[in-house]
Amino acid sequence: MSEQMKKYETPLLDELEKGQWPSFVKEIKAAAEWNPMANDLLGLLERSYREKIGHWKHGGIVGVMGYGGGVIGRYTDLPEEFPHVSHFHTMRINQPAGWFYTAEALRTLADIWDRHGSGLTNFHGSTGDIIFLGTRTEELEPTFEELTQAGFDLGGSGSDIRTPSCCCGMARCEWACYDTMKLTYFLTQHYQDEIHRPAFPYKFKIKCSGCPNDCVASVARADFSIIGTWRDEIQIDQEMVREYAKNGVDINKEIVALCPGKCIEWDGNTLKIDNSSCRHCMHCINVMPKALAPGKDRGAAILLGSKAPIVEGAILSSVIVPFVKLDDEDSYNDIVELIDAILEPWIEEGKNRERIGEFVQRVGLGNFLEAIGLDPQPEMIKHPRTNPYVFYENYLEEE
Amino acid sequence: MAEKVSVEEVAEAMYKMVKDTMGMKKWKATDLQKAAIELFGEDRCDKNLCKEAIKELVNSGRLVYTYFGGSFLEIPHKEGAQND
Numbered sequence: 416m417s418e419q420m421k422k423y424e425t426p427l428l429d430e431l432e433k434g435q436w437p438s439f440v441k442e443i444k445a446a447a448e449w450n451p452m453a454n455d456l457l458g459l460l461e462r463s464y465r466e467k468i469g470h471w472k473h474g475g476i477v478g479v480m481g482y483g484g485g486v487i488g489r490y491t492d493l494p495e496e497f498p499h500v501s502h503f504h505t506m507r508i509n510q511p512a513g514w515f516y517t518a519e520a521l522r523t524l525a526d527i528w529d530r531h532g533s534g535l536t537n538f539h540g541s542t543g544d545i546i547f548l549g550t551r552t553e554e555l556e557p558t559f560e561e562l563t564q565a566g567f568d569l570g571g572s573g574s575d576i577r578t579p580s581c582c583c584g585m586a587r588c589e590w591a592c593y594d595t596m597k598l599t600y601f602l603t604q605h606y607q608d609e610i611h612r613p614a615f616p617y618k619f620k621i622k623c624s625g626c627p628n629d630c631v632a633s634v635a636r637a638d639f640s641i642i643g644t645w646r647d648e649i650q651i652d653q654e655m656v657r658e659y660a661k662n663g664v665d666i667n668k669e670i671v672a673l674c675p676g677k678c679i680e681w682d683g684n685t686l687k688i689d690n691s692s693c694r695h696c697m698h699c700i701n702v703m704p705k706a707l708a709p710g711k712d713r714g715a716a717i718l719l720g721s722k723a724p725i726v727e728g729a730i731l732s733s734v735i736v737p738f739v740k741l742d743d744e745d746s747y748n749d750i751v752e753l754i755d756a757i758l759e760p761w762i763e764e765g766k767n768r769e770r771i772g773e774f775v776q777r778v779g780l781g782n783f784l785e786a787i788g789l790d791p792q793p794e795m796i797k798h799p800r801t802n803p804y805v806f807y808e809n810y811l812e813e814e
Numbered sequence: 815m816a817e818k819v820s821v822e823e824v825a826e827a828m829y830k831m832v833k834d835t836m837g838m839k840k841w842k843a844t845d846l847q848k849a850a851i852e853l854f855g856e857d858r859c860d861k862n863l864c865k866e867a868i869k870e871l872v873n874s875g876r877l878v879y880t881y882f883g884g885s886f887l888e889i890p891h892k893e894g895a896q897n898d
């Protein structure tokens with residue numbers, strides 16, 4: 416520890432080191448051994464815990480030349496007492512699709528951050544990006560310079576397309592119904608301008624999950640969700656089903672009774688699924704992964720409009736395209752065309768800080784679909800089999 | 815067909831709009847785009863020209879992106895929250 420560094424007493428934070436779980440306090444303390452920013456962060460955090468109040472101010476003007484995203488400005492409101500966190504800006508770094516790194520890439524990132532920032536990171540933030548926590552304004556450009564030399568770029572922040580993210584998909588998961596990583600890479604490259612130069616009413620997040628398990632929580636977190644699914648029949652290995660039953664799985668209780676489509680039958684010997692009523696929830700497949708698998712005719716459903724509760728309450732996304740094949744560049748270009756069509760009316764008419772889901776609610780889904788040129792379909796629903804929200808004009812006329 | 819204005823002309827007009835209203839209005843990229851198209855007319859100015867003009871203004875450092883609940887374009891200045 417350097418001689419000038421102040422030693423902070425942290426009795427409240429020390430409590431959070433106890434127990435058998437990893438502790439962020441332990442990590443900050445380790446960095447505080449040599450890094451003055453991390454050391455002052457420790458002192459400031461203890462103070463916040465004691466006073467039950469945060470001591471951060473949002474700084475709105477910091478960034479790197481030419482970019483409008485990727486840096487989130489932060490200053491403490493106690494700069495005299497904690498001078499090393501006087502500036503404590505966050506940098507968002509565009510993660511590789513599926514979060515795959517070599518050990519060497521991780522060492523490079525860590526070294527860059529040890530040289531220019533607090534040494535503290537989040538792998539990964541809720542946006543999916545690598546988060547570098549805490550640096551000074553004058554360190555932003557040198558950090559960016561070193562990052563670009565190492566092949567990394569900043570991600571999105573502010574009113575732009577946020578860094579697209581995806582699950583590990585076909586690289587590591589047998590349930591992937593399309594190549595999430597390839598599509599995410601494609602979209603990231605295509606939307607470089609929109610990621611770095613905010614020009615929207617508010618943020619726009621794209622997340623790709625390989626199957627309805629939705630490991631990147633796109634249904635709750637993305638404005639535009641691409642979720643893998645299938646349109647034929649669930650594959651069944653009857654021998655393996657019997658094996659599960661023999662090994663103690665109570666198929667009636669754990670699978671049949673919990674199937675939301677009420678479409679599974681088990682007579683103790685054969686498992687039958689009425690696929691026309693299946694809601695593709697993955698429950699049966701998750702319980703018996705060796706016996707069941709998604710069908711062979713795979714692709715994705717596209718959903719629109721979820722968001723966490725900020726201005727209005729939380730919204731889950733709704734299906735706008737029930738099924739697309741995603742197996743070639745043409746199909747990727749169709750996705751881009753759809754995204755562009757969705758962005759246009761929102762950019763034109765959206766209010767400041769209005770997410771696309773809120774915009775659709777305000778203008779009405781019927782009007783929105785008309786504006787983007789999609790025909791209403793019965794599968795465009797918020798919740799399977801319960802509330803289709805498309806009104807059929809001839810049905811209303813009959814009334 | 816009317817001749818298109820140049821990127822520089824659009825950039826200059828946008829810069830003036832931001833400068834003249836500094837402290838009174840915060841401009842989003844789309845607001846600047848709409849205002850520039852209105853100023854020059856749809857036949858002489860379009861979205862792509864506006865995009866290029868904004869890129870030029872930002873790349874040259876004359877305007878910077880700021881974030882105050884949403885992203886805006888402003889003339890660089892010292893903000894209230896900033897510590898030295």
Ligand code: SF4
Nearest residue numbers: 582588591625626630
């Ligand atoms: S979302 Fe599906 S395909 Fe992707 S990692 Fe999760 S289980 Fe696998």
Ligand code: SF4
Nearest residue numbers: 674693694696697699
């Ligand atoms: S995926 Fe879900 S809805 Fe479909 S059969 Fe399995 S449990 Fe039922």
